[in-house]
């Protein structure tokens with residue numbers, strides 16, 4: 001592990017949708033928890049636009065029942081990973097104290113602009129995470145950071161992992177809060193992907209000893225993925241090895257995007 005994350009006692013991971021915490025950082029979270037680090041996860045949206053794996057549950061994709069089911073899947077996955085502190089962005093304490101009521105940021109959806117690059121869905125709703133002004137989610141995440149005082153924030157790189165607009169936005173929100181509060185950021189770099197910026201600065205971590213924990217957490221997200229040995233198969237049929245080798249890049253509090 002890198003020096004920065006080694007010395008952290010409290011880590012906040014900021015993710016876009018339920019399942020990202022496990023898909024992108026499950027092994028990292030399991031490792032932090034095993035080392036006694038206090039792990040916090042904030043999830044920006046409830047994955048309302050996610051597809052539904054056939055035969056898993058009898059609900060309509062996008063319905064309130066679907067959303068409630070995904071919330072339950074996330075809770076189960078977090079419990080497998082050992083995370084005791086979770087919050088959706090817009091819910092106290094991840095809510096700007098200037099507002100009395102909580103709010104939701106909706107999944108923006110995505111479409112493929114070209115192979116390997118995703119963009120926002122054309123019909124993203126007005127309260128979609130990528131449509132609302134950046135200052136709103138920034139104020140909500142800042143409230144959580146002020147309430148919990150993490151040593152380091154963890155999120156995606158500027159490309160959002162694979163370009164999903166909610167992931168890119170998550171990066172922007174996290175970086176903005178980090179800069180305002182002087183907290184370092186660690187960007188999570190997926191394996192086997194072309195890296196933007198300084199590839200030499202990435203430290204690769206091996207979380208393979210936590211594979212069984214990650215598999216259990218992935219199985220909790222049954223509407224989105226299924227586990228096939230050491231592979232994860234997405235609802236759309238894409239198959240990839242379960243990520244246990246995770247790249248970490250320390251960006252400091254005030255480093256500009258590359």
Ligand SMILES: [Zn+2]
Nearest residue numbers: 016017020164
């Ligand atoms: Zn996602």
